[in-house]
Amino acid sequence: MNDATWINAALTAARPQAIGALLRYFRDLDTAEEAFQDACLRALTAWPLNGPPRDPAAWLILVGRNAALDGVRRRGKLDPLPADQAISDLEDVEAPLAERLDGSHYRDDVLRLLFICCHKDLPATQQIALALRIVSGLSVKQIARAFLVGEAAMEQRITRAKARVARADVPFETPGAVERSERLTTVAAMIYLVFNEGYSAGDGTARSSLSSEAIRLARLLLRLFQTEPEIMGLTALMLLQHARAAARFDVAGEIILLDDQDRSLWDSKLIAEGLSLIDKAMRHRRPGPYQVQAAIAALHARAARPQDTDWAQIDLLYAALERLQPSPVVTLNRAVAVSKLRGAVAALDMIEPLAPRLSGYFHFFGVRGALLLQLDRKAEARKAFDQAIALANTPAEAAHIRLHLDRLIRDASPTLT
Amino acid sequence: MLYAILCYHEEDVVWSWSKEEDDAVMTRIGAVTDRLTRDGKLGPSLRLLPTTSATTLRKTQDPPLVLDGPFAETKEQLLGFYVVDVNDLDAALDIARELAAANPGGAYEIRPVALYNPDRRSGARA
Numbered sequence: 001m002n003d004a005t006w007i008n009a010a011l012t013a014a015r016p017q018a019i020g021a022l023l024r025y026f027r028d029l030d031t032a033e034e035a036f037q038d039a040c041l042r043a044l045t046a047w048p049l050n051g052p053p054r055d056p057a058a059w060l061i062l063v064g065r066n067a068a069l070d071g072v073r074r075r076g077k078l079d080p081l082p083a084d085q086a087i088s089d090l091e092d093v094e095a096p097l098a099e100r101l102d103g104s105h106y107r108d109d110v111l112r113l114l115f116i117c118c119h120k121d122l123p124a125t126q127q128i129a130l131a132l133r134i135v136s137g138l139s140v141k142q143i144a145r146a147f148l149v150g151e152a153a154m155e156q157r158i159t160r161a162k163a164r165v166a167r168a169d170v171p172f173e174t175p176g177a178v179e180r181s182e183r184l185t186t187v188a189a190m191i192y193l194v195f196n197e198g199y200s201a202g203d204g205t206a207r208s209s210l211s212s213e214a215i216r217l218a219r220l221l222l223r224l225f226q227t228e229p230e231i232m233g234l235t236a237l238m239l240l241q242h243a244r245a246a247a248r249f250d251v252a253g254e255i256i257l258l259d260d261q262d263r264s265l266w267d268s269k270l271i272a273e274g275l276s277l278i279d280k281a282m283r284h285r286r287p288g289p290y291q292v293q294a295a296i297a298a299l300h301a302r303a304a305r306p307q308d309t310d311w312a313q314i315d316l317l318y319a320a321l322e323r324l325q326p327s328p329v330v331t332l333n334r335a336v337a338v339s340k341l342r343g344a345v346a347a348l349d350m351i352e353p354l355a356p357r358l359s360g361y362f363h364f365f366g367v368r369g370a371l372l373l374q375l376d377r378k379a380e381a382r383k384a385f386d387q388a389i390a391l392a393n394t395p396a397e398a399a400h401i402r403l404h405l406d407r408l409i410r411d412a413s414p415t416l417t
Numbered sequence: 418m419l420y421a422i423l424c425y426h427e428e429d430v431v432w433s434w435s436k437e438e439d440d441a442v443m444t445r446i447g448a449v450t451d452r453l454t455r456d457g458k459l460g461p462s463l464r465l466l467p468t469t470s471a472t473t474l475r476k477t478q479d480p481p482l483v484l485d486g487p488f489a490e491t492k493e494q495l496l497g498f499y500v501v502d503v504n505d506l507d508a509a510l511d512i513a514r515e516l517a518a519a520n521p522g523g524a525y526e527i528r529p530v531a532l533y534n535p536d537r538r539s540g541a542r543a
Contacts, residue, residue: 005438006430006522013429052522055492056430212436219432222469226486235469269466276470280485 003048010047011040014057015137016220020109021061022068027172029116029162031068033134039064057106107224108174114187114217116165126161128194128210133158136213145206146197184225188234188290191217195238200394211242222277232281233291239274240297243267255400259306271301289325292317311340328354332364335371344374362391366401373404382408419460419530420501420509422516425493426523428467445519453501453512460500461536468494493523500530 015036022032039060053059117131129147132138138146144154175183191214198210218235225231247265250256278294296317303309318334332351339347348371351364358364369384385405392398434442453459468487475482487494499516503509506527513525 009430009433009438010427010522013427013433056427216433219467219469220429223429223467226469232469232485273466273470276466280470280472283483 006052007044007047010052010056011043011060012137014060016110016113016135016217017057017106018060018064019134020111020113021057021105022064023113023170024105024109024172025065026068027170029134029166034071035064035068036060038067042067105174108180110220110224111175111180111183111187112171114190114221115183116168116170118186118190119165119168121164121168122161124193126157127190128197129154129158130161130165131190131194131217132210132213134162135217138213142206146210148207184221184228184231187221188218188231191221192234192238192290195241199241208245211238211245214238215242227284229281229284229286230288230290232277233288233294236274236277236281236294237290237297239270239277240294240301243270243274243301249396253396253399254403255396257400258300263304266301274298275301287320287324289321292321292324296321309340311337315341328357329361329363332358332361332367336367339371339374344371347371348375360391362388362393362397364388365391366397369401369404373408378408378411418503418505419533420503420506421528421530422499422501422509422513423495423526423528424497424499424520424523425526426496427492428494428496430522431496432467442520446516449512449515449519450499458502458512460502460533462497462499464497465495496523500533 018039019032019036022035023029026032026035042063043056043060047053113135114131117134118127122130125147129143132143132146133140140155140158141151143158144151147154149157171179194217195211195214198208198212198214201207201210215235215238218231218238222228222231222235243266244258244261246267247261247263248256274294275298278291278298281291282295296314299310299314299317315334315337318330318337321330322334331354335347335350338350348368351368351371354364365384365388369381369388372378372381372384382405385401385408388401389398389405392401450459450462471485471487473484473486473488475484499512501509501512503512509527513527517525
């Protein structure tokens with residue numbers, strides 16, 4: 001790895017902490033971003049010469065703060081610019097200064113930075129775009145590509161979202177325990193949104209990289225809040241789902257269901273990390289929706305073959321999830337476990353009452369069609385699959401249902417023997 | 418003589434590598450470790466998952482306390498280690514320098530091994 005690659009990784013890693021701290025100093029997002037940008041430019045010249053600093057984030061915060069303060073003074077008095085060396089040469093003074101940078105504030109700085117991206121007036125897509133731009137530091141071009149929109153449109157979307165956030169009252173005081181926990185919940189939801197944006201896309205696409213970015217943000221959050229079981233659960237859930245990325249689509253980009261996936265393609269490193277985190281989380285005995293979903297994903301990950309899956313335990317976990325977070329979608333998922341345990345009739349009985357609330361939901365008709373097909377009720381299955389296709393969110397989803405339909409039609413046509 | 422080469426690096430940085438960067442580093446390290454294996458110098462080596470997946474058992478009280486996270490909060494974290502079999506410190510340092518060229522950043526701590534128990538699981542590879 002050459003200098004530039006290492007420096008880029010270090011800048012990316014330091015970014016949330018550095019911008020978070022600069023935001024606390026300047027209380028203005030644009031100033032904080034500019035200061036960080038300034039510091040990065042100086043790092044690109046200073047680090048290859050002096051070697052990387054021992055604490056890149058502290059270096060960037062100090063240099064960024066000094067550069068921004070100089071900017072303010074310069075605009076005030078038109079003083080000449082100080083030499084680059086004077087600002088960047090922190091070799092000797094860096095350590096004691098870093099100590100004074102209120103280490104304990106770091107975690108609230110990062111949390112605040114993530115939290116302001118989750119402003120409740122912003123629609124989910126804008127929250128995600130803003131977080132990717134500000135916290136992750138992705139370029140507008142990268143974000144536009146991930147969302148399959150033009151660069152200009154994305155630029156406008158982000159500018160508008162930023163303006164909205166700037167007008168909002170950003171809470172700069174150190175949060176109390178209750179407020180901190182509320183912020184964590186909001187931020188966790190946003191990170192999971194980022195993940196799902198990537199998850200819904202095929203492996204290797206520009207959009208699928210959002211899943212790894214969400215995992216990076218979750219690991220970062222978990223390092224700051226090491227004892228939060230729901231953050232462990234969220235991280236575990238994403239790791240276990242992402243572990244299956246290479247097995248979820250075939251070469252033609254078509255969906256492969258869990259039962260049919262080549263489990264040797266699952267990423268064992270991600271699974272090991274996910275399993276260790278859900279084990280850790282459960283020791284706290286403070287269950288939450290992310291932990292329960294991660295526990296379900298863990299049971300799938302632990303099954304060497306589909307027939308080894310512990311469906312009884314999955315059924316129980318979905319029942320727990322129904323209590324924690326009642327939703328027809330959860331019941332729909334539970335019905336899949338029930339169909340494995342007690343058959344398609346029991347599962348159909350379970351999902352029929354959901355019809356009014358899930359009449360616009362692709363997966364409802366997909367599951368319904370598959371259950372009807374198991375019972376050989378072909379005409380009804382075909383109708384359900386038709387409805388599913390009409391509601392598909394991605395071409396891959398539609399193509400997957402079409403496979404069922406094709407098979408139905410083939411079976412229905414007279415055999416030419 | 419056995420030395421452990423303990424790898425310390427900022428895990429935020431290491432886990433910010435893209436898959437391509439990570440693969441490239443692992444390939445370069447692989448070239449070094451393959452040669453060390455051929456020369457009969459490489460013992461066990463391992464890479465650890467992030468410290469967020471760590472649990473610590475504090476033995477200073479009875480019963481011991483189970484804590485989330487790594488033993489110590491440090492700027493750089495222990496991310497893995499190699500065990501090498503060489504004649505002297507200079508040879509161990511040479512290997513560490515080679516590994517450093519393959520995987521820059523962070524630090525290696527070179528520590529002589531006092532007691533070495535090979536893997537005793539039945540069927541385990543040496």
